[in-house]
Amino acid sequence: MAKPNDLVQGTLDLLILKTVSLEPKHGWAIAKRIQQISGEVLQVQQGSLYPALHRLEQKAWIKAKWAETETGRQAKFYSLTAAGRAQLEKEAANWNRLSAAINLVVETT
Amino acid sequence: MVWARRLLLRLETLFRRNRVGQRLNDEIQFHLEQQIAENIAAGMSREEARYAAMRTxxxxxxxxxxxxxxxxxxxxxxxxxxLRQSARALVRTPGFALIAVVIIAIGIGANVSLFTVVRSVLLKPLPFRDPERLVGLYERFSDSPFTYNVVAGGVFTEWKKQSHSFSDLAIVNGMEDYNLSGAGGQLPERVRGTECSWNLFPTLGVEPAVGRSFTRAEDQSSANATVILSWGLWKRRFGGDPAILNQTIHLDAKPYTVVGVMPSWFAYPEHSIQLWTPIFHELSPQRWQQLDSHQFVVIGRLNPGVTKAQATEELSIINHRLHEQHLDNPFVSAAANSRSLLDDVVGDITTPLYVLLAATACLLLIACLNVASLLVARGTARRKELAIRTALGGSRWCLFREHLTESFLLSAAGGAASLPIARAVIQWFVATRQDTARIEAIQMDGMVFGFAAGLIFLCALFAGTISAFSIKSDQILTSLQESSRSHSGGPGRVQLRKWLLSLEVALTVVLLIGAGLLIKSYARLRAFDLGCITNNVLTMGFALPQAEYSQPAQRANFWNPLLQRARSLPGVQAVTLGDFVPGQGRSWDNGFRIAEHPPLPPGQGLDSIVRFVDPGYFAALGIALRRGRTFDEYQSLDHYKKAIINESFARRYFPDEDPIGKHLITFDQKPYEIIGVVGDTRFLITKPPEPLMYFPMLYPNFATLAVRSSQDVTSLALPIQQFVQQLDPDLPVSDVLTIDQMIGKSTLDANFDATLLLAFAVLSLTLAAGGLFGVLSYIVTQRTTEIGIRIALGAQRREVLKLMLSDGLRPASVGLVLGLAGGAAVAETVRSLLYGVRPLDAGVFGAVAVILLSVACIACLLPAWRASRLDPMQALRSE
Known part of the structure; x- marks a missing residue:
């Protein structure tokens, strides 16, 4: 199983941006979501999510709002900003290019 | 708007740090609780769920x-x-902190104040319009020391007519004292003024604050007399009343209409000038034809695109042409010279100021070295603490940062304390050195505060870095192990302190040498023989205005009763009149020839200082008669054509013959018979004697009265002045000074420079001695055990004393040698400030070496003695 350190920093950013792009989510939900969608392959050490979240917030790619969860508790919900959307597209495109290239190398023997 | 949002977020994290931090805690707490809840839902026990959540x-x-x-x-x-940590650490050792802060405060304070003076006087542009285009213009004689020779009126006329390099050429006639008559019961006074061409103010680009500048029409001999007042004179004498405009005041008993008042900051040619009069109105027209009577300062404003060198070249060509046309007159120069107006104004003070600034820089460096050395010592005391912290994972960078913060704190505190010091020093300087050019411009401004901040930063960096580098990471283990037995702890660190000390001593030696040279020079200066009696001789200046004293009879009616009255005062031994007395200045010189000598080739001439004196002059002032006789009593000068020369004159112009009976032909082209040779006198105490010729004087307009008394002569000033008041209520008396006071004034510079440099040197000597004491005390403490063992094994106490002394004196000797070498190099730069002392004066260098070694010995003696007194049992047990 991949340890968080193995996740390239940019990759974690990309995952977070993608995850919050659909709807505002709080930290725990983001961690869960990444785990679920990736079929438990990408298991981010949950805590290391927070430095990344705050860094992205400082860059104004995501914004945060305190709101009530469905269980009635206060939680910090992150959502994508316009700048974040642009960044997501850029990073996604980058990722696609990179993975395609790596695929090509790996599969052409 | 992304950047705005980012900025907002950053500000929030800065200013609402605690709240944001609390939020982060909440966020993480929420996360954990979510995870725990999920884990419980998955069937774990509460305890288990919590651990699992923490793990993930x-x-x-x-x-x-x-x-x-x-x-x-x-x-x-x-x-x-x-900052908090360092502050706490410093508060724990208040003695150390206080010493360091005081040292830095003195160092920075001295530098800031000197920098303020240097910047205000030497570096700030003159407060005129486009000051970089203003130049002071001079004549230059190729074969004489007068490279910046004042300009003759005729030369100015030619420059004005022929040159094209200047948009304006103005002329100023040095300084002229006027009798300002009192009105409404005020006392008359002598005020210093200057004559200038009407375009001086437009050339400089300044406007009067009140009224107007001179017009061209006012600056000619046919015009009515006009005057412009200085702000100070206007405020002081006329109550700052604008109604003074177009009023008449009396200068030298002649009416002048006031047309303007200059702004308070305006001080040209210097700040003692209190009024300006139009020069073409004041001086006779033939002055503007004379090519050989040099006395004016010319100011030019360069045309755009013209360089100073080009302009000087143009003027030189004009001068050369004049020279060619007047080959028979040796006093027509062949070239011109120029310097920027700023150099022109501040020229004399430049070197002393820079020397003092260099000295203060030395002082600061010594202060920094001392603080660094203190910090190193402190680092040693805290070695174990630092080692433990390093062992626990404190990074080197972290420790380095701490060192820097600590020294930064010290410097900042020192810097803050230095500002009041600097302020006080500047105030003192301004009060003491009223004679300094541009003194009115001296003030602390933003630039100065920036300079202070820079110094604080540099000091912090310097002291902090040195102390930080004294920690070596590979010594950490050793430090920890050392705890059991402290033999010679950290030799490397002691080595560093010794080096710092050597450097400190070297700088101190350089300062001491500089101070020593200046002091010796000052002592020489004071010891110079003026060539006359200086003790209890009172002098005062008189200028009888031409308007009221044009006839000899009028003047006789003034002088005769005055001299008689002065002679009758108690204790008075002699009273005499002369245009100048020794020590009063160079006054004027004149070309001359000797009737009995063959004519000189055309273009060469002789020149000598001229003095006019009454018959009692030589006896009254105690100027020795070497040969012949002095002037006889005369009732009229119409037929009394006699002259007296001094020894320098005789030596230079009559090397192998008897001057008595020869004839001098000079100012009035009549032969004067030389009847005597008198001893040399100095026209200024700082200048070697020059050839002088004396001519007889009777009832002069301008004269210095000299009164010699057997008792305190200053008590005679008042009765004489009161008597003058009775004779002429409108006549002021100027420069009431004893000759000793006059000497004091002309040696003020040398005295001032020497005193200041000595103060710096003593300060740094104290710092260096303190440093020596500290280092040796430290070494002794470090080596207590070792010394104890030595003594226990039978080492003689004298041996121990010697050992420790040599340990302390070694860095001092290294520093001394370095300092002597440095001093030799530096001494050359103060050469221009020295009188009668060679830069490499063996006496000074020797004395400095002796003083330094004695001080070093004293500083080392106590710790060394303490070491030799160690009780071996105690020393060994103390572990």
Missing amino acids: FGNPTVLKEETRDTWGWIWLEQFGQN
């Missing part, structure tokens, strides 16, 4: 740290932390 989350504390890191203010946080 990671170390919350570390992660919180990491998160805070992303907020970007971590350095500030750390800085604050360092």
Whole structure:
């Protein structure tokens, strides 16, 4: 199983941006979501999510709002900003290019 | 708007740090609780669920740290932390902190004040319009020391007519004293003024604050007399009343209409000038034809695109042409010279100021070295603490930062304390050195505060870096092990302190040498023989205005009763009149020839200082008669054509013959018979004697009265002045001074420079001695055990004393040698400030070496003696 350190920093950013792009989510939900969608392959050490979240917030790619969860508790919900959307597209495109290239190398023997 | 949002977020994380931090805690708490709830739902026990949640989350504390890191203010946080730590550490050792702060405050204070003076006087542009285009213009004689020779009126006329390099050429006639008559019961006074061409003010680009400048029409001999007042004179004498405009005041008993008042900051040619009059109105028209009577300062404003060199070249060509046309007259120069108006104004003070600035820089460096040395010592005392912290994972960078913060704190405190010191020093300087050019411009401004901040920063960096580098990471283990037995602890660090000390001593030696040279020079200066009696001789200046004293009979009616009255005062031994007395200045010189000598080739001439004196002059002032006789009593000068020369004159112009009976032909082209040779006198105490010719004087307009008394002569000033008041209520008396006071005035520079430099040198000597004492005390403490063992094994106490002394004196000797070498190099730069002392004066160098070694010995003696007194049992047990 991949340890968080193995996740390239940019990759974690990309995952977070993608995850919050659909709807505002709080930290725990983001961690869960990444785990679920990736079929438990990408298991981010949950805590290391927070430095990344705050860094992205400082860059104004995501914004945060305190709101009530469905269980009635206060939680910090992150959502994508316009700048974040642009960044997501850029990073996604980058990722696609990179993975395609790596695929090509790996599969052409 | 992304950047605005980012800025907002950053500000929030800066100013609402605690709240944001609380929020982060909540956020993480929420996360953990969610995870725990999920785990419980999956069937774990509460305890188990909590552990599992923590495992998947990671170390919350570390992660919180990491998160805070992303907020970007971590350095500030750390800085604050360092600051708190350092402040606490310093407060724990108040003695150390206080000493360090005081040392830095003195160092920075001295530098800031000197920098303020240097910047205000030498570096700030003159407060005129486009001051870089203003030049002071001079004539130059190729074969004489007068490279900046004042300009003759005729030369100015030609320059004005022929040159094209200047948009304006103005002329100023040095200084002229006027009798300002009192009105409404005020006392008359002598005020210093200057004559200038009407375009001086437009050339400089200044406007009067009140009224107007001179017009061209006012600056000619046919015009009515006009005058412009200085702000100070206007305020003081006329109550700052604008109604003074177009009023008449009396200068030398002649009416002048006031047309303007200059602004308070305006001081040209210097700040003692209190009024300006139009020069073409004041001086006779033939002055503007004379090519050989040099007395004016010319100011030019360069045309755009013309360089100073080009302009000088043009004027030189004009002068050369004049020279060619007047080959028979040796006093027509062949070239011109120029310097920027700023250099022209501040020329004399430049070298002394820079020397003093260099001395203060030395002082600061010594202060920094001392503080660094103190910090190193402190680092040693805290060695174990630092080693433990390093062992626990404190990074080198972290420790380095702490050192810097500590020295920064010290410097900042010192810097803050230095500003009042600097202020006081500047006030003192301004009060003491009223004679300094541009003294009115001296003030602390933003630039000075910036300079102070820069110095604080440099000191902090310097002292902090040196002390930080004294910690070596590979010594950490040793430090920890050393705890059991402290033999010679940290030899490397002691070595560093010794080096710092050597450097400190070297700088001190350089300062001492500089101070020594200046002091010796000052002592020489005071010891010079003026060539006459200086003790209890009172002098005062008179200028009888031409308007009221044009006839000899009028003047006789003034002088005869005055001299008689002065002679009758108690204790008076002699009273005499002369145009100048020795020590009063160069006054004027004149070309001459000797009737009995063959004519000189055309273009060469002789020149000598001229003095006019009454018959009693030589006896009254105690000027020795070497040969012949002095002037006889005369009732009229119409037929009394006699002259007296001094020894320098005789030596230079009559090397192999008897001057008595020869004839001098000079100012009035009539032969004067030389009847006597008198001893040399100095026209200024700082200048070697020059050839002088004396001519007889009777009832002069301008004269210096000299009164010699057997008792305190200053008590005679008042009765004489009161008597003058009775004779002429409108006549002021100027420069009431004893000759000793006059000498004091002309040696003020040398005295001042020497005193200041000595103060710096003593300060740094104290610092260096303190440093020596500290280092040796430290070494002794470090080596207590070793010394104890030595003594226990039978070492003689004298041996121990010698050993420790040599340990302390070695860095001092190294420093001394370095300093002597440095001093030899530096001495050359103060050459121009020295009188009668060679820069490499063996006496001074020797004395400095002796003083330094004695002080070093004293500083080392106490710790060394303490070492030799050690009780071996105590020393060994103390471990």
